[in-house]
Amino acid sequence: MNRHLTPLRADTTVLLVVDVQEKLLPAIHEGEQILENARRMIAAAEVLGVPTLVTEQYPAGLGPTCAGLREALGEAPVIEKTRFSACVPAVVDKLAELGRPAVVVVGVEAHVCVQQTVLDLLRAGYGPWVCADAVGSRRPLDRDTAIERMRQAGAVVTTTESVIFELLGEAGTELFKRILKIVK
Numbered sequence: 001m002n003r004h005l006t007p008l009r010a011d012t013t014v015l016l017v018v019d020v021q022e023k024l025l026p027a028i029h030e031g032e033q034i035l036e037n038a039r040r041m042i043a044a045a046e047v048l049g050v051p052t053l054v055t056e057q058y059p060a061g062l063g064p065t066c067a068g069l070r071e072a073l074g075e076a077p078v079i080e081k082t083r084f085s086a087c088v089p090a091v092v093d094k095l096a097e098l099g100r101p102a103v104v105v106v107g108v109e110a111h112v113c114v115q116q117t118v119l120d121l122l123r124a125g126y127g128p129w130v131c132a133d134a135v136g137s138r139r140p141l142d143r144d145t146a147i148e149r150m151r152q153a154g155a156v157v158t159t160t161e162s163v164i165f166e167l168l169g170e171a172g173t174e175l176f177k178r179i180l181k182i183v184k
Contacts, residue, residue: 006102010168013100013167014103016103018086019109020106021062021065029140030136031108034106034135035068039072095126102126108136112137122154132157133159
């Protein structure tokens with residue numbers, strides 16, 4: 001079935017947070033909005049039981065994951081890397097261990113680490129879902145071009161709230177009430 005038609009399900013999905021780091025975020029166009037949408041996605045993943053993986057690009061130079069996300073991430077594993085793609089051995093191994101084919105991606109920079117990650121996920125047979133409102137670059141043209149390239153390559157490009165409600169699946173449940181507190 002076409003990946004774009006296959007609904008996201010919490011039990012077949014992983015969240016990958018790519019390089020949302022202290023020293024990098026201030027340079028990102030609309031960085032605070034990217035940070036807030038990533039935080040909402042992380043909080044929803046926690047409520048819905050979706051495992052979260054986090055990468056940090058050269059943290060000695062770019063600092064740790066932003067403080068605004070660290071608390072929301074709880075015990076999620078943080079994997080340091082120097083490759084631009086987050087598909088480093090530790091991430092690839094964890095994805096294989098989890099055995100979940102859909103990977104929701106948020107992070108920065110859209111045209112470098114996010115794009116290379118998404119393309120590597122596609123090559124490896126995963127179905128990446130890019131939250132367009134939770135990925136960013138320093139320059140809007142770089143971000144927009146990367147979004148289009150990832151879409152053309154076969155990634156599903158959508159929004160954070162769309163992903164959250166698709167993972168949730170229905171209203172009128174206790175989970176729905178918890179999710180409403182996150183998206184409002």
